[in-house]
Structures are given as C-alpha cells and as structure tokens.
Amino acid sequence: MSFISLIWNSIIMKPMINSLALLYDLLGDNFGLSIISFTILIRLIMIPLTIRQTKQMKKMQELQPKLKAIQKKYPKKDVQTKQKMQQETMALYKEAGVNPIGCLGPLIIQMPIWIGLYRAILKTSPSTPEGFVDLSKYFYSWNASISKIPFNSDFIGIDLVDFVQYAPTPWQFVLPIIVGASMYLQQKFSMSPNTDPRQQQTQQMMLWMMPIMFAIFTWQFPAGLAVYILFSNLIGILIQYYIGGKQPIMLLGKLYLGTTDSRNEYLNKIAETKKNNEENNEEKNEQKIIKENSNGTEDIQRKDSRRSNRRSSKNSRNRSRKSRN
Template sequence: MKKRILLLLGIVSVFLLLAGCTEINKPINAESTGFWNEYIVYPLSWVIVKGAEILGGSFGLSLIVVTILIRLAILPLMIKQTRSSKAMQALQPEMKALREKYSSKDQKTQQKLQQETMALFQKHGVNPMAGCFPLIVQMPILIGFYHAISRTREIADHSFLWFDLGDKDPFYILPIIAGITTFIQQKLMMAGQEHNPQMAMMLWMMPIMIVIFAFNFPAALSLYWVVGNLFMIVQTYFIKGPDLRKVQESGKAGGAKK
C-alpha cells in the first residue's frame, strides 16, 4: 500500500512538472512538432474542436462526449482494476490472519510478513498494483487535456454553463463536485476494506488532492474529472453490485447487533 501511495505522489509530481513547464504558452496546431504535441495534445485538441462543430458549437458538450469516449476506450483496464479490487477484498480475511500471525514490528518478522503476503497474492493471481494502472494511463490524458484546452484559444475562451472552460470555476462548484464524486467512486471501489487504515487514508487523500488541483486549474479539467467519475461510479456499481449489497447488509446487521 505504501508503494501505491508513493506511486500516486510520483504521478502527481510529474503532472505538476509537465503542466507548468511544457510550452504552455505556445498555441497548438497541425504544425506543432514533438511527440507530446503531435500524438497527445493536438489529437485531443482536434477531436474536441471537431466534436464542437458537430454539437452546434458547444465545446463543453464536446468535452463531455470525448471524456465518455476515452472512458469507453480504457474500459477493459478499468474493469480489470475493479476485479482486482474485488479479489483484494476477498483476500482480506487471510491478510488479516497474516498480520496477526506476524504482528511483531521487528525487521525480520516484517520481511516474513511481506513474503507471505506476496505468496498469497501469487497463489490467487492478484496484482496489488493493478489498481494504479488506470491512474497511470489517465495522467497523460489529463495533462494532454490541460494543454489542449490552454493552447487552443477557441476552447479556452468558450463558456459552458456558468464557467469559462479555460479559467477556474468562479464559484468552485465543479471542484467540490469532483471531490465528492471521487470520494464516492473510491468508496465503491474499496467497499469492505475501510477498516484498513491505509485504505482509509487513500479514501480521503485522493478526493482532497483532486479538489486542491481543481481549485487551481481550468474548469474544463474538473468537468473531465466529474464526467469520468460518474462513468466510473455507474461502471463499478454494475460490476460490484452484488458485493456492494452484501457489504451494506453486513453493515446493517452489525449495526443491529450493537
């Protein structure tokens, strides 16, 4: 779990570095050179602009449609993440037993705990890092959106609902919704694992980080994150529906006993 947190922080650091230091003031167009511009930023810019032309000139609607298309494209990876989460949830009793067996904090015992835990993962074919892969894939897309929006004037200058796509949300409504939907999505993914202190920390850390970023970046990125989260919430509910109902019922039963 510590590795997942460190990986998350590393990805965030790369996001901040690229967002702040990569030709952000240079307009993007078909003549832009470099792998990043040619294969990430310009294609996203082009798709958003063409989508707006089809949707009556609304860049906001175009962003929503493009976000859904991207989510559909990475859906197999997200399903794998959800299944990995279910597998991890199923292993919680055995992992708890291992932690109790090797409860001593000395280095030798902790190394033995790690070895036994990895052996447990291998036995059941579980990859504990699988949950990070979708985040790794999404970060370049998110950074690409940032550059496509900021470096394409017709997108950045366009208004949608109550905000300008290229500016911060003046009322901070989208950042707050982004944080709430991130929390809900994380809660569904981690159903049954909340008792784990490290998982509980992740449950709160991601939404807080998203809100902080959303406060400081264009509202279009918050729109992308909110739409993506809503997609994930629906997807997770349908994939983990029976398990979620079991967790809810066990929670109610536990509450009744108290």
C-alpha cells in the same frame, strides 16, 4: 528532453487536441459538449482497466484471511522474518494473480490525461500569437476541424478556457464543490466493505482527502478540466453500478430511494461487516496486549542503554574540557 516531449506530444497531446477539435466540429461548435463527449470516450476506453481493478480488489478481499494467517505466522519484527513474510505474501499474490500496485492503474493512467487535457484546453484557445503558431503543429493534416479555430469556449455562462477562480461568481464556488462531491460519491461507491480495520482507516482517509484535494485543485484548473473531472466521476459511478454488484443502488436505498428490500439487504450487510470488524478488533487488542507484555522488558533495556549512552557522552565531553584546560 526533446525525445520525451516528442513522445508526450505524439501519444497524448496530438490525439487529444485533434479529437477535441473533431468533437467540437461534430457537436455544433460547442466546446462544453465536446469535452463531455471526450470524457465519455476516455471512460469507455478505460472500461477494461476499471473491470480489472474491481476484480483485483475482490481477489484482494478474498486473500485477506490468508494474509492474516501469514502475519500471525511471523509475529517477530526483525529484518529476516520480515523478509520471509514479504516473500511469502508476494508468493501469495503471484498465486492468486493479484498485483498489489495494480489497483492504482486507473489512477496513474488518469494523471497524464489530466495534465494533457489541462494543456490541450489552454492550447486550443491561444491567447498569444506564438501560441497560435504552436497550435498549428498539433493538428493532423487530415483534420479539417482546424478551420474552426478559435473555439467558442462559452458554455452555460462559463468560459471553459478560463481558470475556475476567474469564473462568474456562483460558478467559481459551485464547480469545486460539485467536483469534490462527485469524487466523494464515486469513491464511496467503488469502495468495498473491507474486513481489515487498518485498511478501513486508510480508506476513510482517502475518502475525505481526495475530494478536498480535488476541490482545491479545481480552483486552479481551467473550467473545462473541472467539467472533465466532474463527468468522469459521474460516469465512474455509473460504471460501478454495472460492475460493482449494483452497490450504488443499495447506497441510494439507504438514502430512501430504493425499495424496502434493497434497504434491508444493505443494512444487513452493514451489520455483518460491523460484527466482523468488532471481532477483528478484539483479536487485535489481544495481540496488542501480548506485544506490550513482551515489549516491556525490551523497553527497560533500551532506556538503560540510552542512559549509558548519555553517560558516556558526558564523560567524553568532560574529557575534552580537561584536555583543553
């Protein structure tokens, strides 16, 4: 346990607290600006990852038809064919250089950052004497900004160390809503028009679940962490604009901010994807009908077997009663 905490402290907590303190010192003793610039730094460091993620997503899209072909190749659902299908899909991924879990990278990397920042923000403004003593252990010996402690955590009327639920009245409701909204927008922008209807469904769910979850989480965060997530999302939107084919502007075009050309382009694209989806759905429906037909006999067989099971269990019960008598 102590080994884990040692690694955790030296990789995440110490760099985080020190850089927060340094930025606080540099930016004229403003903790809010310190957190915002820290966010920008983190997003800058993670840019290669984000680029890789978008590239992988594009590759995945290109693979969709091939995947479908494999799925068609193995319509049966017994264990052996499934294994074969999985092996083949894995081989396909390998060939294209796609890691199916790779898209999760940025998300999983964000988790320790959130947890670390949550702790770092609370630690930099200790409310107890032992918290104060503890804080001194996190500073590098060369870091002179240590003398700025305790930080002035007031930022546009919000105490950044305090939890959002205790913030002054407009902010305690506004902050979760803004965070949720920014999360929604970022996801909307980073999402690519998908051809697979099943995937689209899950995407839609993610699109709604994530913002709602984060709005609820934010309630229990220190306001500083909410500021981090908010700005991280805003920067994410900006990055998407440069990497992801300038889609956000197209979306904004839909919101009557862009030129007429961009709007038309966007609308055309939407129409195309819709058409594709409809075609896919038709295909799927056909498949379903076939499946139902083939499953019909199996179902009857299953019901029969259930009945026979019940019978046998009844019989056994009767037997046991008899034996008791």
